[in-house]
Amino acid sequence: MQPFVIAPSILSADFARLGEDVDRVLAAGADTVHFDVMDNHYVPNLTIGPMVCSALRKYGITAPIDVHLMVKPVDRVIGDFIEAGASYITFHPEASEHVDRSLQLIKQGGCKAGLVFNPATPLDVLKYVLDKVDMVLLMSVNPGFGGQSFIPGTLDKLREARELIDASGLPIRLQVDGGVNVKNIKAIAQAGADTFVAGSAIFNAPDYAQVISAMRAELAG
Numbered sequence: 001m002q003p004f005v006i007a008p009s010i011l012s013a014d015f016a017r018l019g020e021d022v023d024r025v026l027a028a029g030a031d032t033v034h035f036d037v038m039d040n041h042y043v044p045n046l047t048i049g050p051m052v053c054s055a056l057r058k059y060g061i062t063a064p065i066d067v068h069l070m071v072k073p074v075d076r077v078i079g080d081f082i083e084a085g086a087s088y089i090t091f092h093p094e095a096s097e098h099v100d101r102s103l104q105l106i107k108q109g110g111c112k113a114g115l116v117f118n119p120a121t122p123l124d125v126l127k128y129v130l131d132k133v134d135m136v137l138l139m140s141v142n143p144g145f146g147g148q149s150f151i152p153g154t155l156d157k158l159r160e161a162r163e164l165i166d167a168s169g170l171p172i173r174l175q176v177d178g179g180v181n182v183k184n185i186k187a188i189a190q191a192g193a194d195t196f197v198a199g200s201a202i203f204n205a206p207d208y209a210q211v212i213s214a215m216r217a218e219l220a221g
Protein backbone atom coordinates (compact mmCIF):
# COMPACT_ATOMS: atom_id res chain seq x y z
CA MET A 1 0.00 0.00 0.00
CA GLN A 2 1.14 3.52 -0.75
CA PRO A 3 0.88 6.46 1.68
CA PHE A 4 -2.65 7.82 2.14
CA VAL A 5 -3.62 10.83 0.06
CA ILE A 6 -6.43 13.24 0.90
CA ALA A 7 -7.79 14.96 -2.18
CA PRO A 8 -10.45 17.62 -1.53
CA SER A 9 -12.94 17.93 -4.38
CA ILE A 10 -13.11 21.60 -5.30
CA LEU A 11 -16.66 21.05 -6.57
CA SER A 12 -17.67 22.15 -3.08
CA ALA A 13 -15.17 25.03 -2.87
CA ASP A 14 -16.08 28.72 -3.17
CA PHE A 15 -15.86 29.28 -6.94
CA ALA A 16 -15.88 33.06 -6.50
CA ARG A 17 -12.64 32.78 -4.49
CA LEU A 18 -11.28 29.55 -5.90
CA GLY A 19 -7.54 30.28 -5.71
CA GLU A 20 -7.76 31.40 -2.08
CA ASP A 21 -9.97 28.47 -1.11
CA VAL A 22 -7.62 25.95 -2.73
CA ASP A 23 -4.67 27.61 -0.95
CA ARG A 24 -6.57 27.34 2.32
CA VAL A 25 -7.37 23.65 1.92
CA LEU A 26 -3.76 22.82 0.99
CA ALA A 27 -2.49 24.82 3.97
CA ALA A 28 -4.92 22.81 6.08
CA GLY A 29 -3.06 19.61 5.18
CA ALA A 30 -4.62 18.35 1.92
CA ASP A 31 -2.28 16.52 -0.47
CA THR A 32 -3.81 17.04 -3.91
CA VAL A 33 -6.61 18.98 -5.59
CA HIS A 34 -9.46 16.91 -7.05
CA PHE A 35 -10.85 18.80 -10.06
CA ASP A 36 -14.31 17.66 -11.22
CA VAL A 37 -15.11 18.35 -14.86
CA MET A 38 -18.78 17.89 -15.82
CA ASP A 39 -20.26 18.50 -19.27
CA ASN A 40 -24.06 18.31 -18.88
CA HIS A 41 -23.95 15.38 -21.31
CA TYR A 42 -22.13 12.47 -19.73
CA VAL A 43 -23.38 13.71 -16.35
CA PRO A 44 -26.32 16.03 -15.62
CA ASN A 45 -24.28 18.98 -14.37
CA LEU A 46 -21.91 21.60 -15.71
CA THR A 47 -18.74 22.73 -13.94
CA ILE A 48 -15.25 23.86 -14.84
CA GLY A 49 -12.78 23.26 -17.65
CA PRO A 50 -9.11 23.62 -18.61
CA MET A 51 -9.12 27.41 -18.33
CA VAL A 52 -9.84 27.15 -14.62
CA CYS A 53 -7.11 24.53 -14.18
CA SER A 54 -4.66 26.80 -15.94
CA ALA A 55 -5.82 29.77 -13.83
CA LEU A 56 -5.10 27.81 -10.64
CA ARG A 57 -1.57 27.10 -11.90
CA LYS A 58 -1.06 30.78 -12.76
CA TYR A 59 -2.35 31.73 -9.33
CA GLY A 60 0.51 29.66 -7.89
CA ILE A 61 -1.00 26.30 -6.97
CA THR A 62 1.85 23.78 -7.22
CA ALA A 63 0.18 20.76 -5.59
CA PRO A 64 -0.84 17.89 -7.88
CA ILE A 65 -4.13 18.55 -9.69
CA ASP A 66 -6.15 15.39 -10.21
CA VAL A 67 -8.58 16.03 -13.07
CA HIS A 68 -11.67 13.79 -12.98
CA LEU A 69 -13.26 13.95 -16.43
CA MET A 70 -17.01 13.37 -16.47
CA VAL A 71 -17.26 14.31 -20.14
CA LYS A 72 -18.07 12.53 -23.37
CA PRO A 73 -16.20 12.31 -25.69
CA VAL A 74 -13.00 12.21 -23.69
CA ASP A 75 -10.13 12.58 -26.17
CA ARG A 76 -10.95 16.12 -27.33
CA VAL A 77 -10.22 17.66 -23.93
CA ILE A 78 -7.17 15.63 -22.90
CA GLY A 79 -4.63 17.89 -24.68
CA ASP A 80 -6.16 21.02 -23.17
CA PHE A 81 -5.87 19.64 -19.64
CA ILE A 82 -2.28 18.50 -20.23
CA GLU A 83 -1.42 22.07 -21.31
CA ALA A 84 -3.39 23.49 -18.39
CA GLY A 85 -1.10 21.75 -15.89
CA ALA A 86 -3.05 18.64 -14.86
CA SER A 87 -1.05 16.03 -12.96
CA TYR A 88 -3.51 13.15 -13.19
CA ILE A 89 -6.29 12.78 -15.75
CA THR A 90 -8.94 10.15 -15.08
CA PHE A 91 -11.95 9.28 -17.23
CA HIS A 92 -14.88 6.87 -17.35
CA PRO A 93 -14.42 3.96 -19.80
CA GLU A 94 -18.06 4.31 -20.97
CA ALA A 95 -17.27 7.85 -22.13
CA SER A 96 -14.39 6.86 -24.41
CA GLU A 97 -14.76 5.02 -27.72
CA HIS A 98 -11.20 3.71 -27.40
CA VAL A 99 -10.09 3.37 -23.81
CA ASP A 100 -6.55 2.25 -24.60
CA ARG A 101 -6.04 5.21 -26.96
CA SER A 102 -7.33 7.73 -24.41
CA LEU A 103 -4.93 6.32 -21.81
CA GLN A 104 -2.07 6.58 -24.27
CA LEU A 105 -2.94 10.21 -25.09
CA ILE A 106 -2.77 11.10 -21.41
CA LYS A 107 0.52 9.27 -20.84
CA GLN A 108 2.14 10.69 -23.98
CA GLY A 109 1.36 14.17 -22.66
CA GLY A 110 3.34 13.41 -19.52
CA CYS A 111 0.36 13.08 -17.18
CA LYS A 112 -0.62 10.18 -14.99
CA ALA A 113 -3.70 8.33 -16.21
CA GLY A 114 -6.61 6.70 -14.46
CA LEU A 115 -9.89 4.91 -15.09
CA VAL A 116 -13.07 5.69 -13.18
CA PHE A 117 -15.76 3.11 -12.46
CA ASN A 118 -19.34 4.09 -11.65
CA PRO A 119 -21.10 2.15 -8.89
CA ALA A 120 -22.72 -0.27 -11.38
CA THR A 121 -19.81 -0.51 -13.83
CA PRO A 122 -17.79 -3.74 -13.64
CA LEU A 123 -14.00 -3.59 -13.41
CA ASP A 124 -13.62 -5.89 -16.46
CA VAL A 125 -11.73 -3.55 -18.81
CA LEU A 126 -9.11 -2.89 -16.17
CA LYS A 127 -7.21 -6.12 -16.62
CA TYR A 128 -6.47 -5.28 -20.27
CA VAL A 129 -4.94 -1.89 -19.54
CA LEU A 130 -3.45 -2.24 -16.06
CA ASP A 131 0.04 -1.47 -17.35
CA LYS A 132 -1.15 1.93 -18.63
CA VAL A 133 -3.01 2.97 -15.51
CA ASP A 134 -1.57 4.96 -12.58
CA MET A 135 -4.85 5.24 -10.69
CA VAL A 136 -8.12 3.38 -10.39
CA LEU A 137 -11.01 5.51 -9.15
CA LEU A 138 -14.11 3.85 -7.77
CA MET A 139 -17.15 6.09 -7.60
CA SER A 140 -19.03 5.59 -4.36
CA VAL A 141 -21.92 7.77 -5.61
CA ASN A 142 -23.40 8.25 -9.06
CA PRO A 143 -21.34 11.02 -10.64
CA GLY A 144 -22.73 14.50 -11.17
CA PHE A 145 -23.17 16.08 -7.75
CA GLY A 146 -21.40 16.65 -4.48
CA GLY A 147 -23.03 15.97 -1.14
CA GLN A 148 -24.47 12.50 -1.86
CA SER A 149 -24.30 9.50 0.50
CA PHE A 150 -21.63 6.81 0.20
CA ILE A 151 -22.98 3.63 -1.47
CA PRO A 152 -21.97 0.77 0.88
CA GLY A 153 -21.52 -1.81 -1.93
CA THR A 154 -18.39 0.14 -2.91
CA LEU A 155 -16.53 -1.55 -0.05
CA ASP A 156 -16.73 -4.99 -1.73
CA LYS A 157 -15.74 -3.48 -5.03
CA LEU A 158 -12.75 -1.80 -3.38
CA ARG A 159 -11.61 -5.18 -2.07
CA GLU A 160 -11.92 -6.59 -5.58
CA ALA A 161 -9.90 -3.72 -7.08
CA ARG A 162 -7.28 -3.97 -4.32
CA GLU A 163 -6.76 -7.66 -5.12
CA LEU A 164 -6.33 -6.93 -8.82
CA ILE A 165 -3.82 -4.14 -8.13
CA ASP A 166 -1.82 -6.14 -5.61
CA ALA A 167 -1.70 -9.15 -7.95
CA SER A 168 -0.29 -6.90 -10.69
CA GLY A 169 2.56 -5.71 -8.46
CA LEU A 170 2.20 -2.26 -10.05
CA PRO A 171 2.20 0.99 -7.99
CA ILE A 172 -1.38 1.87 -8.95
CA ARG A 173 -3.32 4.17 -6.65
CA LEU A 174 -6.82 3.19 -5.56
CA GLN A 175 -9.00 6.24 -5.14
CA VAL A 176 -12.56 6.50 -3.86
CA ASP A 177 -14.87 9.40 -4.65
CA GLY A 178 -18.26 10.31 -3.20
CA GLY A 179 -19.70 10.60 0.29
CA VAL A 180 -16.35 10.15 2.06
CA ASN A 181 -16.26 11.63 5.57
CA VAL A 182 -14.53 11.30 8.94
CA LYS A 183 -16.94 8.57 10.03
CA ASN A 184 -16.50 6.20 7.08
CA ILE A 185 -12.92 6.87 5.94
CA LYS A 186 -11.42 4.14 8.11
CA ALA A 187 -13.70 1.40 6.73
CA ILE A 188 -12.94 2.65 3.21
CA ALA A 189 -9.20 2.41 3.87
CA GLN A 190 -9.61 -1.05 5.37
CA ALA A 191 -11.35 -2.13 2.15
CA GLY A 192 -8.22 -1.11 0.21
CA ALA A 193 -8.43 2.55 -0.81
CA ASP A 194 -5.30 4.71 -0.45
CA THR A 195 -6.57 7.97 -1.97
CA PHE A 196 -9.67 9.72 -0.64
CA VAL A 197 -11.68 12.39 -2.41
CA ALA A 198 -13.86 14.45 -0.10
CA GLY A 199 -15.80 17.52 -1.18
CA SER A 200 -18.65 18.52 1.10
CA ALA A 201 -17.13 16.88 4.19
CA ILE A 202 -14.19 19.30 3.99
CA PHE A 203 -15.48 22.45 2.26
CA ASN A 204 -18.76 22.62 4.18
CA ALA A 205 -16.89 22.56 7.48
CA PRO A 206 -15.79 25.82 9.13
CA ASP A 207 -12.29 24.48 9.87
CA TYR A 208 -10.71 22.49 7.03
CA ALA A 209 -7.63 21.56 9.08
CA GLN A 210 -9.78 20.08 11.81
CA VAL A 211 -11.58 17.76 9.34
CA ILE A 212 -8.40 16.76 7.53
CA SER A 213 -6.58 15.96 10.76
CA ALA A 214 -9.59 14.00 12.02
CA MET A 215 -9.49 12.01 8.77
CA ARG A 216 -5.75 11.36 9.19
CA ALA A 217 -6.30 10.29 12.79
CA GLU A 218 -8.94 7.78 11.62
CA LEU A 219 -6.54 6.48 8.98
CA ALA A 220 -3.72 6.12 11.49
CA GLY A 221 -5.87 4.44 14.15
Ligand code: DX5
Pocket (backbone or CB within 6 Å): 009, 011, 012, 034, 036, 068, 141, 142, 143, 144, 145, 146, 147, 148, 177, 178, 179, 180, 197, 198, 199, 200, 201
Ligand atom coordinates in the same frame (compact mmCIF):
# COMPACT_ATOMS: atom_id res chain seq x y z
C1 DX5 B 1 -19.18 13.56 -7.98
C2 DX5 B 1 -17.76 14.09 -7.94
C3 DX5 B 1 -17.15 14.06 -6.59
C4 DX5 B 1 -17.87 14.93 -5.59
C5 DX5 B 1 -17.54 14.45 -4.22
O1 DX5 B 1 -19.54 13.39 -9.30
O2 DX5 B 1 -16.92 13.31 -8.79
O3 DX5 B 1 -15.77 14.38 -6.65
O4 DX5 B 1 -17.54 16.27 -5.70
O5 DX5 B 1 -18.26 15.24 -3.32
P1 DX5 B 1 -18.69 14.69 -1.89
O6 DX5 B 1 -17.45 14.37 -1.15
O7 DX5 B 1 -19.47 15.82 -1.33
O8 DX5 B 1 -19.53 13.44 -2.13
Ligand code: ZN
Pocket (backbone or CB within 6 Å): 009, 034, 035, 036, 068, 177, 197
Ligand atom coordinates in the same frame (compact mmCIF):
# COMPACT_ATOMS: atom_id res chain seq x y z
ZN1 ZN C 1 -14.71 13.47 -8.65
